[in-house]
Amino acid sequence: MIPALAIANELKKSYGAEVLFIGTARGIENRLVPAAGYPLQLVRVGALKNVSLVTRLKTALDLPRAIWDAGRMINEFAPDVVIGVGGYASGPAMLAALVKHIPTLAFEPNVVPGFANRMVARFVSAAAVHFEETAKYFRHAEVTGVPVRHAFFEIAVSETNKKRGGVPTLLVFGGSQGAHAINEAMIRCLPVLQQEAPGIHIIHQTGERDYNDALEAYGGLQDTAGGPAASFTFEVFKFIEDMPAAFARADLVVCRSGASTVAEIAAAGRPAVFVPFPRAADDHQRVNAEALERAGAAVVVEESKLEGVWLAETIAALLQDSSRLQRMSAAARSLAHPNAARDIAAMAARVAGIEEADS
Numbered sequence: 001m002i003p004a005l006a007i008a009n010e011l012k013k014s015y016g017a018e019v020l021f022i023g024t025a026r027g028i029e030n031r032l033v034p035a036a037g038y039p040l041q042l043v044r045v046g047a048l049k050n051v052s053l054v055t056r057l058k059t060a061l062d063l064p065r066a067i068w069d070a071g072r073m074i075n076e077f078a079p080d081v082v083i084g085v086g087g088y089a090s091g092p093a094m095l096a097a098l099v100k101h102i103p104t105l106a107f108e109p110n111v112v113p114g115f116a117n118r119m120v121a122r123f124v125s126a127a128a129v130h131f132e133e134t135a136k137y138f139r140h141a142e143v144t145g146v147p148v149r150h151a152f153f154e155i156a157v158s159e160t161n162k163k164r165g166g167v168p169t170l171l172v173f174g175g176s177q178g179a180h181a182i183n184e185a186m187i188r189c190l191p192v193l194q195q196e197a198p199g200i201h202i203i204h205q206t207g208e209r210d211y212n213d214a215l216e217a218y219g220g221l222q223d224t225a226g227g228p229a230a231s232f233t234f235e236v237f238k239f240i241e242d243m244p245a246a247f248a249r250a251d252l253v254v255c256r257s258g259a260s261t262v263a264e265i266a267a268a269g270r271p272a273v274f275v276p277f278p279r280a281a282d283d284h285q286r287v288n289a290e291a292l293e294r295a296g297a298a299v300v301v302e303e304s305k306l307e308g309v310w311l312a313e314t315i316a317a318l319l320q321d322s323s324r325l326q327r328m329s330a331a332a333r334s335l336a337h338p339n340a341a342r343d344i345a346a347m348a349a350r351v352a353g354i355e356e357a358d359s
Helices: 002-015 029-035 052-075 090-099 116-118 132-138 180-196 211-224 245-251 259-268 281-294 308-319 322-333 341-349
Strands: 021-023 040-042 082-084 104-108 128-130 141-143 169-172 201-205 233-237 252-255 272-274 298-300
Touching: 002 029, 002 104, 002 169, 002 259, 002 341, 021 029, 029 040, 029 252, 052 090, 052 132, 052 211, 082 090, 090 104, 090 116, 090 252, 104 116, 104 341, 128 341, 132 141, 169 245, 180 211, 180 252, 180 308, 201 211, 201 245, 211 233, 245 259, 252 259, 252 308, 259 281, 259 322, 272 281, 272 341
Parallel strands: 021 040, 082 104, 104 128, 128 141, 169 201, 169 252, 201 233, 252 272, 272 298
Antiparallel strands: none
């Protein structure tokens, strides 16, 4: 939804566009879209991937009605272009637009397209993708990147804190709700990490569930640290409000590899240790992470192999290798797309038959 809102904002600012969002009652769009000032209408449709047979059957039965409802909304709104950003509502809305011969633009932030975009990939007017290897799935695809907040691009790719004589800083997070597996692995690896990377400062977003356990683990180990050489400092948060500021302080990031997180890593030019969510649809987080690993911007570890000592030794080795961190930073930033929202909006305008933004 964050990229979708960025695209909508750019269309409104540059083209004076009117924007209607179509979503589902279960999605985060119910909070974010009205808060951004856009109208939102809902269709009833569920998941088809990584769910039980009963859920798939229910979704299959709901799908014709969802396409009908989306078509009615499209008739009433009369759009010049329909943009699909993936998710439950995207499939019905895009299918309805295709049936009505309305120009369509698919936005795909992952290396491997999600189910909704795969359904319409051969039929859409154009596609905006994040990765070059994704273009093969669509007609008329362009690599635009994923819109992220400009604050991430304003973070300088600079020397590491350690190289400047400061404290090496590690940022750990697993999304707004946290990631239990990452939190547990970090807690397990702390005794080794404080020995392998003395003086490290850790910024850890745990989510609500693991906050108290993590805070207790960090505090307990700090109290028993054997002198200044073995000490470390920490900040533990349920949720970090200003994530760009946390990125700016970090020399290394340990995180999941969803599309938006990967785009933020690239925008900020931060080296990463990615732990893909193993139950993500089509295993897209692993594929995203491996794309950055191939570029030299990240290290990937599967959750099933997330062993505490290995994690501690990997983090310590990276933080102690300033040259490698610099190379990883440069590789990450080379994958950034600072004008993604503008470029996607321009694609949508071209598909709709509008060549230039209003002056």
